[in-house]
Amino acid sequence: MSAPSPRDLHQRQPRPWRSPRWLKRLGASCLIGGQALSALTKGKVNSNDLMAELLEAGPASFLIVVITALAAGTVFNIQVAAELTKQGAGATVGGLLALGLAREIAPILTATLLTGKVATAYAAQLGTMKVTEQIDAITMLRTDPVEYLVVPRVLAMVIMAPVQCLLFFWVGIWSGQMSSTLLYNIPPSVFWNSVRTWMEPSDLPSMLVKALIFGLQIAVIACGWGLTTKGGPKEVGSSTTGAVVMILVTVALMDALLTKLMFA
DSSP: OOOOOHHHHHHHSOOOOOOOHHHHHHHHHHHHHHHHHHHHHTTOOOHHHHHHHHHHHTGGGHHHHHHHHHHHHHHHHHHHHHHHHHTTOGGGHHHHHHHHIIIIIHHHHHHHHHIIIIIHHHHHHHHHHHHTTHHHHHHHTTOOHIIIIIHHHHHHHHHHHHHHHHHHHHHHHHHHHHHHHHHHOOOHHHHHHHHHHHOOTTHHHHHHHHHHHHHHHHHHHHHHHHHTOOSSTHHHHHHHHHHHHHHHHHHHHHHHHHHHHHHO
């Protein structure tokens, strides 16, 4: 029996475990987010870029938020108010809608809309700058790319995500009241009284805290995926898609954790 050759011995050796690329990029995104937060605490914010990013995350996204909120409030009533009215519990429609919007629907749907509208732009813009070596040029000019590119985007999302969420909530409530009155003859006074009775004083602050955390996640992951793009222009699309998927997964997990901490 012949002795094994060096090639056979090499092939039999176990290959070292390599962490998946998405995990490395998630770690890099966390580091980038930490650097951005550190720069924010030191007041290193480019005011000109901040205004542009505030417009992108705010007024430029209002229309899609309003339309979705109108649909969400109306659809909720079509599904829920009809059954409650049949059972003689129409007076509870407003309270149920308010709780559903404040605790889950408004923060989650707002985060999803901002992911599709704003996070994709962040990842694509920074990814394009990375593959075209614009990031390297910024670094050569002794400018920190995190302070110059990431900080304005993170701050804009932290400010505008709660604003968008609050807009979603009020439009959804108004839409629910209008549809319940027109479709199921529930008086507006009964609807709003139910809202005041069912909602807790902490519901709106908790909703805004959720939105703020989701906005931070969206900006950090989108910018992290953009800055860690490698390869040519084709990789920009892959980075954008990967950023959206990772944001949706992490937001869902964070939502479960926050819901347990806030409302359990």
